[in-house]
Amino acid sequence: MKTPKINEKFVCKNCGTLVPPSKSSCRNHCTKCLHSMHVDETLPGDRLSPCHGLMEPIGLEYKGNKGYQIIHKCLLCGKKQLNMAADDDNQEEVAKINLRTL
Numbered sequence: 863m864k865t866p867k868i869n870e871k872f873v874c875k876n877c878g879t880l881v882p883p884s885k886s887s888c889r890n891h892c893t894k895c896l897h898s899m900h901v902d903e904t905l906p907g908d909r910l911s912p913c914h915g916l917m918e919p920i921g922l923e924y925k926g927n928k929g930y931q932i933i934h935k936c937l938l939c940g941k942k943q944l945n946m947a948a949d950d951d952n953q954e955e956v957a958k959i960n961l962r963t964l
């Protein structure tokens with residue numbers, strides 16, 4: 863079975879930026895403030911979660927084969943999720959998360 867690849871533009875719930883679809887990967891977080899939305903239940907892209915809470919970037923994890931992953935935490939239910947960082951993510955914000963976790 864193929865994982866659904868959902869790659870669509872959306873308006874960020876946190877900062878109001880219209881985030882364009884990604885060229886390289888499945889877009890799931892804001893490129894400006896890096897916030898995400900809790901829409902996936904078990905698999906990335908399944909869009910089965912009824913929560914729809916705002917997910918705050920709380921940390922970074924480096925995975926050799928995949929590069930940087932952003933750790934998102936849902937402000938409503940507390941669920942944590944890893945999301946691959948995109949090439950066009952705001953590098954200043956990425957650096958800020960990195961500093962916070964040191």
Ligand SMILES: [Zn+2]
Nearest residue numbers: 874877892895
């Ligand atoms: Zn945003």
Ligand SMILES: [Zn+2]
Nearest residue numbers: 900913936939
């Ligand atoms: Zn949630």
